[in-house]
Amino acid sequence: MKIFNSNAASSDAQPSSLPTSAAAKKSGRHATKKKSNPTTQGLSAILTAMKSVARDECTRGTHDIPVNAIQLESYLTTKLGGAGNWTVTKTVTAGVTSEYFRGVNTTSGEQVFVKLAKPTKSGRIQDAGLLTGASEVEFYNTCNVSQEAATQRLPATNGICDNVRTPKCLIAEKSKHGSRYVVVLKDLAQNESANPIRLVQPGQQLPISDVQLILGALAKVHANYWQDEDSVPPIYTKRINRASKFVGLVIGKAIKENRTVGGLIEPGSDIDRITAATQKLGGICAMDALLDELHPDLRTLVHGDCHGGNIYMAGCEVGRAEVGLLDWQTYSFGNPLQDVASVLVMCLSVEDFAEHRDELTEYYLDALRARGVDINISKSMAHEALCLRTAYYLTGTLLGIAFVGLEDEERKAMMDRGWAMIAKKAKMLDLVTFLENRL
Template sequence: MGEVSELPIVGWTKITPEWMTAVLRGAGHEATVAEISGQRVGTGQVGESVRFALTYNGDAKGAPATVVGKFPSPDPESRATGVNFGNYIREVNFYRHLADSAGLTTPVCLHADVDPETSDFVLIMEDLAPAQPGNQLRGTSLAETKLVLEEAAKFHASHWNDNAMDDIPWLFETKAAPRRTEPNLIGLLWKGFRERYGARIPADCVEIGEAITRNFHHFKDGYDGPKCLTHNDFRPDNMMFGTAEGGYPVAVVDWQSVGFGCCMADVSYFLSGAMKREDRKAHEHELLTAYHRRLEELGVSGYSFDEMMKHYALYSFSLFNMAFTASMIVERTERGDEMFFQMMRGGADHVLDTRALDLLPD
């Protein structure tokens, strides 16, 4: 990855041909950008993504015709969330320090910089087109789900029980991390969610939400198994899928929540919402068996399938929890409401199917 520390951190409308030329040269491309134009892409709610089309003076010498940049959200509430939770710093540091060893497919990062005081940041990355973004509302096919779980296994195996990860302060849930999500905050967000949406929340979801907030300490601290790198927002909207025209089979993006915890925090979270309930139930055992076998092929040992399935049930709360907490701390949009309720429904169904409420002490 190219790092050009003397370049200023700028918003996407301030990027000039000279600025982009310096980025590309820092990444090893000896070309000169003549013109640049940008267009927003994606549906991210805590960050803003922009595709830049580049034209060159003379021979491009293999430099890309397009790149994608990522910047802080222009919405004040969403930006405050990114700053307060360290999301922007975390994502830049992932690309700087962990992307190369994380095992799975991510976009090649050309430039990454962040101001540790303000959290202003800029990422310039490979454009993954003609791959297409996944869509939480549409979900994934069985074939796509298998591709995703293969990437998950490679990612989780890459730093399995690597104690060095616990010394990294910018990773979520490490021993060195400066702060954690407090139960009282979760309770306040759930209360706000109920007040905002009222009767729109199904009765079984109200029961699950009340149980989560009563027992949040157990949900967050009840895990004592093996640890690995985790994405923590592992859903179709944060993935790019190859098409007939090309692209990687699947690549994972949006590393604002990367942490060190239980592998099922990703797998259970993904399967809760990416597949229709009947499809998940029909293929769940097959998919989880293949994922566990792949972990073992990649060198993971001492983690039985039965132990994994207990963690799968415990982390069936994850998508439900994300649905109501994220909806209250980012910009509210019509698509966001639809997506968060789809996530909540999928999460609730998963909790009920795994009988996860029985795992809570209260």
């Protein structure tokens, strides 16, 4: 078993500044205090995305990738073969970055879940600007394949490491410049009754036993890829660089629209100060960059968005199931505390967060050490991660609002509950002071 020593990162000293590390530069997450005008950066990112869409339109093979249900039915019949045709219906999920479909084979009854790029011109510009779909394609074709399948260049198995699941990927393709993609997964809804799937919902508050299972699974993934950047598809660096500019413009507009008396962002409130400070520090993408710069020796494959909607349990017994991770669109090679903090912020009740966050962090560290990673994380380091991810999710909620709006009452209620829950944890962490001290 390899032993990786990361004790150098254990200092309790609060940094007075945020230096730009060589590791952060290499990863593409270069956070600095002085930035050019975010509007200019955002418009530049949109122009780059528009060029990517135009280039894809002229690239051979782009139009083989489906963008609607009719094209998808033909695509599945051709690609998956076998007897019978496929029927496809659009489905609604909590996701905001893709179009979602379910397909059923008319003969075998086999079911698949499909993610496609958005079909409209503005949607394709968004996909080319964020590169989230293209990144997920690279993940499934690189990190989530067996050695035999990798040799044959075929998507394959349903596990990223031992006893940590991902949906079995049947097809993962993208256009050259990222404006179109298709990811075909075995539908988790069609699972053997002997090992039922329990989907966690966005914002769902989980019992401590489930949170421990999730943290234990993350420790396995993190240990498996510890300091192994060569095993992580490098497209994430392009995604982070491009998305940070694109997202900054969108969120800036959303802040202006929602910053009203009696509105989502009350002028002069803590939330107002948090969103303003987050934007001044570089936006939500910069939150992870700041954590990377503070602790450049902590590096592994990071999921990047471990909230409840991206987690499932295989097995019906609470506290004794295998954990599965969905939606690998924002993976990176970064600080594992991102994922730990995401779970604690997004999956714990406010009461459990207040009482158990320290012991759960230690539970994760013990699990990581058991996998051969010699690591020592101080309370101040864990606090930094919690603050930065809380800022990420609080301000990031505005991105979801910008992408899907609040016309859907069920979705609006879900976002309102999530916003209120994160805001309470932000107050508990004194997030305002943490962020403003770094301006």
